[in-house]
Amino acid sequence: MRKKKVCVGRRDWEEAGIPNMQLWEFELLGKFLCYRIQHPSAQSKASAAARRRLVEVLAQTLPQGRLVSASAAGAGGSAIASCEP
Incomplete structure (x- = not known):
């Protein structure tokens, strides 16, 4: 039996001038749009620049949904998910 992927559709923001591995987006469990950035202390x-861009993106999408924030232990980064109510 093949396991279903938990995180799919990884997208980086290099076309927006944000270097790879600084900001990327992915879909979690087929219903949560998530963004990952480096640890805020970076x-x-x-x-x-990645943090500023993420704030811009969230400012455009937040009125439409709710925000869920999570920090993965040991991952060295932060994850933020936006989903429809």
Whole structure:
């Protein structure tokens, strides 16, 4: 029996000028749109740009849904999911 993938559709934001591995989006369990960034303590210009871009994206989508934030233990990053009510 083949396991269903939990995270699918990974997209980076290189076309928007954000370096790979700084900001990416994926779908969780087929219903949650998630974004991952480097840990907020990261001080690089690329990390700061990724955080700014994520805030812009969330500002455009938040009125339509609710926000769920999670931190994965040991992963060194943060995950934020936006889903329809």
